[in-house]
Amino acid sequence: MNHYFKKHKIKPQGWMRQQLEIQAKGLSGNLDKFWPDIKDSAWIGGDREGWERVPYWLDGFIPLAWFLEDEDMKGRADKYINAIVDRQKEDGWICPGNDEDRKHYDVWAVFLIGKVFTVYWEFTGSEKVKESLYKAMKCLYQMMVEDKVSLFEWGKFRWFECLIPLHFLYDHYQEDWILELGKILREQGIKFTDYIECWKRPMNKWVLETHAVNLMMMLKYEALCSKFFGEPYENVAEKLWNILIEYNGTAVGTTTGDECLAGLKNNQGTELCAVVEQMYSFELLYHITKDSIWAERLEKIAFNALPATISDDMWTHQYVQQVNQIACIGFPGKSYFRTNGSEAHIFGLEPHFGCCTSNLHQGWPKLLWSAFMEDDGIECTMMLPSTYETKISDKNVKVTLVTEYPFRHSCKYIVETEEPVEFQFKVRIPAWSKQYKVDEEMKDNEGYWVLKQVWDGKQEFTITLFDEPHLVDRPSGLKVAEYGPLVFCLPIEAEYKMHEYERDGVERKFPYCDYELFPTSEWRFGYNSDTFSPCENEGDEIPFSSKQPRITLQTQMRPIEWEYEDGYDSVAAACPTGAEREGDLVTMALYPYGCAKLRMTEMPLTINKK
């Protein structure tokens, strides 16, 4: 068995590097300096949260630090890892807390820190961390066998996450207890197929069974089991995903979940934790199953839902995003969301709850990590600007991918070898491009472009993809504009109102303050036609800039009647009152969904008055 993602051989370039640098200058690269639950965490001897928050943060901070080769950030990651390992108990127990409290400690955090140790090992090869992980899992095994620890709540619903560190350990130690622990976890864990019926109707009740983050994590359980236990893969994930999306899907490839599944309305929220966990699940699903549908779905979330819900400077984020989001203002009365508070959609340090504050960091770095894979030769799975260096038949090979994808549709590959070496080079071609060109040669899209040959010296080729902007059907007769992997929306101009304050010992202070976004432009429109003109712009230094998007779609729209959701004057009703052509035509520039902080995404195609 092999670990899914190999040691880092990839370096970000172009917009991907810009994005990671913004991330490092923002919340991700600074959280340990001021946020109490990281700065003073019980994991490192402090008195604050000693459960999921530090592991969540490290899970993204470590790859971010190493991809950017930032010595200061690497040093801070080392400090945390060393502090955790140094506090490990004699018997191997790795988490903070008193020995007598172990029975009540939710071991979800053991799975999570185990996953973080495998990430750290991939970048550093640290023997100390590998041994610490061995001891931690052996301790968990013994305590579970002796019934001193058992699964409940989060651990019960996320049991399969532990297969990631266990898989790593089995690769290195091949001891039977490792497989045995995997079996015990599966026996005590939830069987998700028992809960399918309750995913079909939204409830106004918070339950673990419909908790969107649990379900996004769940999507990879069968793939992990198939690798770990060596069982046949039967694609249960596809069935589960189709049910989730049929009853709760959004226009950007996520499900609603605020924070439990919330049905098909375009004004319900999707939690940021669910977005990054869904991305990670799809990255693993593609790497394990090689079914390109997961990579297709991954692109849609990564290039739309992820950037949309984090500010340009990556200092603030939402707890939940809405597809049609006309304002991000705290509700004065009852929250519109089913199970989230009234501030879950404002941009801030920890709106509603701090899980996303600690978990959002893995989004971009892990996406980059999954961009190339080696199986039968080299495969480029995600067209992200980067360089990939590896050895094939003991010879150095370097691939450089120069691209502005997803803002542009061409990718220049430069393959360099020290000496002649034969291998297969494969590029996954996104399904929306029915045909594509390799240099000047037109080809039909059969999923991949493959070239097996002796590579010698430096060779270049350019792959160009083709699409026309078009409308896609959504529930209630509404439409969404798409072009390539990007979803487009009508941006709404926003006035930002900053809030600096302190609550429960946590300070909000610029740049990690809260913002409410008030709409200052009209949002009641429908499409006049289904024709769009793409406009490529230079943009600014922010890849998914809310001020200067690198691509827009010009189209004509008409004002229509559209009410608010009953009882709320900052939430647009899910459907317009009518779609009849009334006012004058207006030429509008649609923005990529990931660029617009206030937006209308699902809108009707207007019709002539009867």
Ligand SMILES: [Zn+2]
């Ligand atoms: Zn969260």
